[in-house]
Amino acid sequence: MRDLNSMASSSSPYLMNLLLISLSVFFAGAFGCYSSIFSFGDSITDTGNLYISSKNSSFHFFFPPYGETYFHHPTGRCSDGRLIIDFIAEFLGLPYVRPYTEVKSNASPQNIEGGVNFAVIGATAMDAEFLAAMGDENDYTNSSLGTQLHWFKELLPSLCNTSSNCNKLLSSSLVLVGEIGSNDYNDALLAGKNIEQVQTYVPLVITEISSAINELIELGAVTLVVPGNFPIGCLPIYLTKFQTSDKGQYNSSTGCLNWLNKFAEYHNDQLQIELSRIQRLHPNINIIYADYYNAVMHFYHSPDQFGFIGGTVKACCGGGGPYNYNSSAQCGSIEASACENPAEFINWDGIHFTEAAYRWIVKVLFKGKYNVPGISRLVPCVFHKSSDN
Ligand SMILES: *[C@@H]1O[C@H](CO)[C@@H](O)[C@H](O)[C@H]1NC(C)=O
Ligand SMILES: *[C@@H]1O[C@H](CO)[C@@H](O)[C@H](O)[C@H]1NC(C)=O
Ligand SMILES: *[C@@H]1O[C@H](CO)[C@@H](O)[C@H](O)[C@H]1NC(C)=O
Ligand SMILES: *[C@@H]1O[C@H](CO)[C@@H](O)[C@H](O)[C@H]1NC(C)=O
Ligand SMILES: *[C@@H]1O[C@H](CO)[C@@H](O)[C@H](O)[C@H]1NC(C)=O
Numbered sequence: 001m002r003d004l005n006s007m008a009s010s011s012s013p014y015l016m017n018l019l020l021i022s023l024s025v026f027f028a029g030a031f032g033c034y035s036s037i038f039s040f041g042d043s044i045t046d047t048g049n050l051y052i053s054s055k056n057s058s059f060h061f062f063f064p065p066y067g068e069t070y071f072h073h074p075t076g077r078c079s080d081g082r083l084i085i086d087f088i089a090e091f092l093g094l095p096y097v098r099p100y101t102e103v104k105s106n107a108s109p110q111n112i113e114g115g116v117n118f119a120v121i122g123a124t125a126m127d128a129e130f131l132a133a134m135g136d137e138n139d140y141t142n143s144s145l146g147t148q149l150h151w152f153k154e155l156l157p158s159l160c161n162t163s164s165n166c167n168k169l170l171s172s173s174l175v176l177v178g179e180i181g182s183n184d185y186n187d188a189l190l191a192g193k194n195i196e197q198v199q200t201y202v203p204l205v206i207t208e209i210s211s212a213i214n215e216l217i218e219l220g221a222v223t224l225v226v227p228g229n230f231p232i233g234c235l236p237i238y239l240t241k242f243q244t245s246d247k248g249q250y251n252s253s254t255g256c257l258n259w260l261n262k263f264a265e266y267h268n269d270q271l272q273i274e275l276s277r278i279q280r281l282h283p284n285i286n287i288i289y290a291d292y293y294n295a296v297m298h299f300y301h302s303p304d305q306f307g308f309i310g311g312t313v314k315a316c317c318g319g320g321g322p323y324n325y326n327s328s329a330q331c332g333s334i335e336a337s338a339c340e341n342p343a344e345f346i347n348w349d350g351i352h353f354t355e356a357a358y359r360w361i362v363k364v365l366f367k368g369k370y371n372v373p374g375i376s377r378l379v380p381c382v383f384h385k386s387s388d389n
Helices: 002-010 013-031 049-053 084-091 100-106 128-133 145-158 163-171 182-190 195-199 202-219 236-241 258-281 292-301 355-366 380-386
Strands: 036-040 114-117 173-177 223-227 286-290
Touching: 036 084, 036 145, 049 100, 084 114, 084 173, 084 355, 100 114, 100 145, 128 182, 145 202, 163 173, 163 202, 173 202, 182 195, 182 202, 182 236, 195 258, 202 223, 202 258, 258 286, 258 292, 292 355
Parallel strands: 036 114, 036 173, 173 223, 223 286
Antiparallel strands: none
8 A cells, every 4th residue: 555655646646546446446346256245243343233223322422423534424333434344345345234234124135235244332242141140231232143143044035045046145255253252351341340250251252253153154154254352451441440550560562451451362362272173174164363453453562653643542532531531421422522633543432443443454454464364365355455455
């Protein structure tokens, strides 16, 4: 991107941009590896499911300045603009993936061109009732990963009608499973459980993700991208809640809380072990671990390189305080306000990332640099596409 852009500015920007656009269209069309995207997850991926279906319309992320950068109004996305899933769709030359709640009543092969997004803000990997029984309140949704998969299976007959065309549909789709599981941990931590207790959730979360992947493979999925957790010790919500004068708890170069990042790494290690296990059992399936953790960690280590000159551990939009996060004055409420230029911040609202950060994550990951195994090796058309971006 950088090289092409600098070339463009030194010669003819108009021509160069035209060339770039047509190359992108050419590659997307010519390789045509993916006809659609099916996605599952939480607020990192929800493009409108909770917004359209929630009985409660007063959640703070349903109000401006959510959406201000790109859509110019709230869409139910937890950011100032596009999410990772939107940038993936753009890179693949597909339309933005439509939320399930928008298409479910009139789904047909024609009107789900591009795929369907089942992700819901607040969703957990584990069953909501099970978590409620453990005392972990979920204020947003009961639509856990299992529920989302159930929706998918219910919808499938209106998208394909024979086992051969269902197989064709799924094998030509990119299936994004996650990020999911961080709410299982968040809800427990915010409910006051300690990290040792929350650590016992990890195998349960991994089991849920694993069984969803296995079901999807059985249905015919061939390319599955499975993201890990983010470095949650860098999130303003946690930096605020677990603020301490003990400097030893912070990473001196990033300012993030070590113990929470270690926890996220632990989840990610366990997830990768399980993904390798599934991969060995299904050598003809591509299971790609998307390393969100390390992609984002690059931003905290070298923020200037990515243009994050406004803040790393401080949110763009919030109700004040050292990390600009206040749970009683969240982004979207009257008491909160947003920074001038969200692209200068990694974090948007204390929990989620800015559009600029999401855009970088997709660039970093689709170039295959930080992926094990690299998307570039396993999914050739993604590689060809991303070499232009
Ligand atoms: C709706 O959400 C708001 C904001 O989170 C909350 O204060 C309120 O209690 C919720 N209302 C209902 C009926 O759950
Ligand atoms: C989740 O389910 C429980 C029990 O069925 C219900 O009482 C609660 O309102 C639901 N929560 C949400 C956010 O839908
Ligand atoms: C199956 O679906 C295809 C594509 O939507 C359609 O053209 C065809 O008529 C359907 N066949 C049956 C038997 O429903
Ligand atoms: C800070 O974090 C980076 C990786 O995220 C790590 O390499 C470094 O060792 C950490 N520093 C300390 C003091 O923990
Ligand atoms: C958080 O916001 C509330 C509501 O605006 C305010 O009363 C409170 O003082 C704020 N807390 C901090 C620590 O700034």
